[in-house]
Amino acid sequence: MAIKPQIQLLGTATGAIFFAVFLWSALFPTRRLWPPQSYSGLTAAIVWLGDLVILGAALWLGISGWSDIGLSDWVRSGPGLAAFILGNLIIWPAMIRFGFSQNFGAKGELIKDGLYRYSRHPQYMAIIISAIGWALLSASNNVLPVLGGVVAAVIAAPFAEEPWLQETYGDQYTAYRRRTPRFIGLPKETVS
Known part of the structure; x- marks a missing residue:
């Protein structure tokens, strides 16, 4: 019995959720x-379980379908590897x-x-960079729907978080939002 379709469905469905x-x-x-309206360990x-499901599915599908798209080695080991490493070097320290x-x-x-001077959401940008890197590096057809779901979700996430950030941090967030691009760019002035 082939397990790839089930793993692909699980990872893609989790990203869709x-x-x-x-x-x-x-x-x-x-x-x-x-x-969440109120934070709890549950x-x-x-959320952590969902992240692990997506990460596990993307890694497993990428490795099990390694190079089935047939991208050239220079694309995979050059831009693909660089983007995957760069994204992870941003995500984990943050x-x-x-x-x-x-x-x-x-x-x-x-x-x-730090990076929050240039983006209000550098972790999300790093996830997108890392997902693109993994798609290129693994060159696996099966991982693409999972990574597509990840990218769609992290593009939508700031729009969910920003009203909460405004409510939580008030004028401090208003000033920060005015100076700093949502995704990436140069700050309008130095953020203090």
């Missing part, structure tokens, strides 16, 4: 699901800096320095 939660939360901020565990709770919905400090 994240996208739906972010879209719902963006459209109905007073009834948002993300960020909420964090559910996750460590925020800590487990804040990454999974708890209120914390509004960070405005």
Whole structure:
């Protein structure tokens, strides 16, 4: 029995659920699901489990379908590997800096320095860069729907989070939002 379709379905469906939660939360901020209305360990565990399902599916599908698209080695080992490494070099230190709770919905400090001077959501940008890198590096047809779901979800996530950030941090976030692009760019002035 082939397991690839089930893993692909599980990873893609999980990404679609994240996208739906972010879209719902963006459209109905007073009834948002993300960020959670109140943080709990259960909420964090559910989000972490979803992240692990997507990550596991993407890694397994990429490795098991390694190079079935037939991209040239220079594309895979050049831009693909570089994007995958760069994305991960941004994601993991940022996750460590925020800590487990804040990454999974708890209120914390509004960070405005480092990469957050150039993007209000550098972790999401890094996930997109890493997903593109993994798609190129693995060159696997089967991983593309999973990574497509990831990219759609992380593009939608800021629209769900920003009303909460505004509500939580008020004028501090307003000033930060005015200076710093949502996805990537140069700050309009130095963020203090």
